[in-house]
Amino acid sequence: MEIRVIVPCFNEEDIFESTCSELTKILDKDSIIKKYTYDILFIDDGSSDKTLDIIMAKTKFNKRIKYISFSKNFGKEAAMYAGLTHSKDKDAVIIIDADLQHPPELIPIMIEKFIRGTDQVIAKRDRKNENFLRKITTKTYYKLINKFVDVPITDGIGDFRLLSQRVVHAIVSMTESQRFSKGIFSWVGFKQEIIEYENKTRVAGQSKWSFKKLIDYGVDGVISFNNKPLRLLLYIGLLVCFFSIIYILITFINIMLYGINLPGYFTIIFAILFLGGIQLISISIIGEYVGRIYYEVKARPHYLIKKCNVDNE
The missing domain is CATH 3.90.550.10 (Spore Coat Polysaccharide Biosynthesis Protein SpsA; Chain A)
Known part of the structure; x- marks a missing residue:
């Protein structure tokens, strides 16, 4: 042996x-x-x-x-x-x-x-x-x-x-x-x-493991063995769409009952920042998977x- x-x-x-x-x-x-x-x-x-x-x-x-x-x-x-x-x-x-x-x-x-x-x-x-x-x-x-x-x-x-x-x-x-x-x-x-x-x-x-390396290793663990983050993005997108439709309906009903109310600064800023954050996170996650495909295709x-x-x- x-x-x-x-x-x-x-x-x-x-x-x-x-x-x-x-x-x-x-x-x-x-x-x-x-x-x-x-x-x-x-x-x-x-x-x-x-x-x-x-x-x-x-x-x-x-x-x-x-x-x-x-x-x-x-x-x-x-x-x-x-x-x-x-x-x-x-x-x-x-x-x-x-x-x-x-x-x-x-x-x-x-x-x-x-x-x-x-x-x-x-x-x-x-x-x-x-x-x-x-x-x-x-x-x-x-x-x-x-x-x-x-x-x-x-x-x-x-x-x-x-x-x-x-x-x-x-x-x-x-x-x-x-x-x-x-x-x-x-x-x-x-x-x-x-x-x-x-x-x-x-x-x-x-130790050769810095905090940054540990974070990178943790991300590798999440990305390497599943596509659930991509599925999670789908669920988040559907959820945001659902609440957006609810918000649009409430706003429309409010306009019909009380007329147009000009103040809306907070709502606009919130929507921009919230949706922008989700988009950036989504692009980053998709980019991780695309990057891994890129490295695999090169086959170094x-x-x-x-x-x-x-x-x-």
Whole structure:
């Protein structure tokens, strides 16, 4: 049995040694017990620090260390897709972050459940040690997104998981450029088990997720797996038309009974601003979908490889 651990990296020089040491220590011990071979594939997502140099130095002393380095920063979604694309021959693949917020000690549990026949072993974190504002914002986001998307998205479940070979093949076959892995993992299905762990803070380095990136990722989640925002625009348009007709009838009856009343500044300004706001929102939502069609039609590669020591596929 061959297991591969995929670790996306972007400017992780401060924590790489700790991550690599922790992973190899756990995998060495577990592979002896469960009799499997493993390697660790680091995906350097165009790091501007010494991450790639450190990885390449490691490969000289440990043949189990593999790497793919992108020509520039293509994002974590592209890094995970590259790792999975180059791991289709493995019996199972584990995706884990490089910051040790995903506890590597869960890997033996994941492999044990995989051996028993589970296709996706999913790690779910709790929300302990998170600040109050982020906790409330996250819970609100997941409640909202599950009302829009066509697949269930669970709070606390991220990319840390084990995937069987057939799940990897299914995900790699989905070649869309605008990827939202949380939705893709949920959409492909297969037998799943969830294991929970306590939320951890970064050991070193800084988070690459700014507030703006989190907002963009949230929008991707809403847009990627449904057309409900477009349907919502239809409902809003019908509702506005209904109230407009009611308003016109009331105004007409008022004119018939009391004559023309010139004052109407507030009504006009309100109507202009309200309808203008709805139009701008509608155009923006439609533009998001059109933009995604534009990127899909161009069919550019998800990533470009600068250096690697694994076979291209």
